[in-house]
Amino acid sequence: MTTTLALQPSLLEDGLPLHEVEFVVVDLETTGGSPNADRITEIGAVRVRGGQVLGELGTLVNPDRAIPPQITVLTGITDAMVVDAPRVEDVLATFMEFARGAVLVAHNARFDMGFLRAGCERMGLPWPSPVVVDTVALARRVVTRDEAPNHKLGSLARLFHAAVVPDHRALTDARATVDVLHGLLARLAPLGVTHLEDLVTAADPVPEARRRKATLADGLPSAPGVYQFLDHTGRILYVGTATNLRTRVRSYFTAAEKRKRMAEMVTIAARVHPIVCATPLEASIREIRLIAEHRPPYNRRSRSPGSEPWIRLTDEAFPRASIVRSVPLTQTTGVLGPFRTRSQATLALESIQSVFALRGCTDRLPARPAAGATACSLAELGRCAAPCTGGIDRAGYGAMVAAFAAFCDGETAPLLLHAAQRIGLLSAQHRYEEAARERDRCQALLRGAQRVQRLRALRTEQLVAARPGSGGWEVVVVRHGRLAATAVAPRAADVLGLVDAMVATAEDVPAPTTWSGAALVEETEILSHWLEQPGVRLIALSEGLAPSRPVRGADHALSDLASHLGLPAVEVTEGDGGTAEVGAA
Known part of the structure; x- marks a missing residue:
């Protein structure tokens, strides 16, 4: 028979008050100080809750070896006393059952x-x-x-007037x-140690x-939910x-x-x-919205998510990729982002100019080259096709x-081929810093494509x-990439009835006019994830087509790049057809 000691980890998760915790206080006598070489000679245990003794367990144990004389002098336990005692296999199984569901306490x-x-x-x-709690x-x-010469059990027993010596x-x-x-515990209570999770870190x-x-x-x-730390004026410090x-x-x-800034905030x-939120999903999204709305000083997550940069193709005879603050929905292709920082957008722009040879100059070029036009240095280096000079x-x-x-829409093969060849060449020439720069450019470009897809x-x-x-x-209603409603149906049979009510009462979300959408980008990414x-079921979709991303798009390309360069992998779920399906029904 296999016996296990079920010491519920949920005790810590539930924030159990100390007067409700069941403790098993245990003490052992042994043949020596090494757990591997020595053996137990006696087990004593007391189970208590709220100051009341619930039960006791005490027995000698046959160690299957002679007890050293110095141990006999210390404990008074002799070989004759343990010869007929149960063996440790039986005693330990009994103790484990006795301690089931309790917190263990011992001195040392x-x-x-x-x-x-x-x-x-x-x-x-x-x-x-x-x-485990160590007294x-x-x-x-x-x-x-000043109160006790040391922290030995005898000294503390005298200090606290223990009933036994x-x-x-x-x-x-x-x-x-x-x-x-x-x-x-009586001394620790005024210090704020009132729950089990306080006690395990009290030392x-x-x-x-x-x-x-x-x-x-x-x-x-x-x-589940969101919490806000506020100061005495009501200002939100952290979400x-x-x-x-x-x-x-x-x-x-x-x-x-462990974070210093959190210690300061507290x-x-x-x-x-x-x-309180209906689901962890709702809590995650409420957190993002509150941070964006209140900009708490102790949150490190971006407090201005709407200002993230994008890359788009300009509308002119010879388009170029340009870093902008927003992109209208009327532009249906040639869009990347938003990028988390301006520096990431700049790296991606460098990669675009290198891989696709799009021009980098900011002049607006006519359909026909102007008389006397001269090429820039990038053209001389072979990194621009020079449409300015014909x-x-x-x-x-x-x-x-x-x-x-096509790359923006999911065709990533040319980028991967270029990156592999370029990084391989630079590494072979021992130009490792340049190879790292090329890798960073490629990653930045793919992450911009990943977000827009x-x-x-x-x-x-x-x-x-x-x-x-x-x-x-868990049921969600999403409108234009924004969480409009969420709730929990106890049974599968209740889902459809709940959906009707949720759709009728969900937030009215106006159609967006820019690629940023009707929600913060980070919110839409959480919904996408x-x-x-596994297990997600699509119940209704206004346009009749499941949301999807290209199978060979940025998700796949980042994973492929990671496998070659030892970078963190990106998880992607592939469907049966030409797209990576999001939550296939």
């Missing part, structure tokens, strides 16, 4: 956990990585040298540790003022999203939060405002423009989709 927990883990390994049992570490936090016998020492634990170096602010999380729901609002907010007041914060006619230049437009895929007037989740079917997840 590393010692006791080491022997328990080693015992499980020898028996072929999986070690469940339980939540030695807690004592170092709140007990000073530790005597190096397992059950007696476990009982004493229970009283020590309760004394320590970490967190300033007391910061830990006391954990009360800001009191009363927050254990539900975040969580699948469990209470647990996530409480983590800011423990050692789990110091200023006066309250936390929660916004080096190429409109038909020939139009073919190059068409190649770039995602936007194009969700430009439909209305899309309704559903995906099974832990609480039922959600639609790509």
